[in-house]
Amino acid sequence: MSHEVEDETTVNESFSITVPAAVRREAGVEAGDKLRWSVDEDGTLSVELIKQQYGAFSQLDPVDIGESTDAADDHDLVAGDY
Incomplete structure (x- = not known):
């Protein structure tokens, strides 16, 4: 990160939060990240x-x-279960 960014957010009634836009941008948070x-x-x-x-x-x-091999058929096989 190039510099420190500080922000705050509120936890809603379902305990969800939104990562503030400035924090997302600075940290490089993208959809699919955890x-x-x-x-x-x-x-x-x-x-x-x-x-x-x-x-x-x-x-x-x-x-x-x-x-x-056929991944669709073989994906559940465990070594020795043939």
Whole structure:
């Protein structure tokens, strides 16, 4: 982050919050990202931004294992359950 941004928001009756626009912009929060909340023993609340991963496997090359596979049929198989 280039500089410190501080803002506040109100927790509504369903315990939802809105991340203030200035905070979203400065932190780079985008739709699909997650916020990881934690509270330490002193009661200090912390929030960590977990960025959504896109194309994580796009650089992988297929591997020929010598037999045909069908992900739709094979996805529930557990090793040894054939």
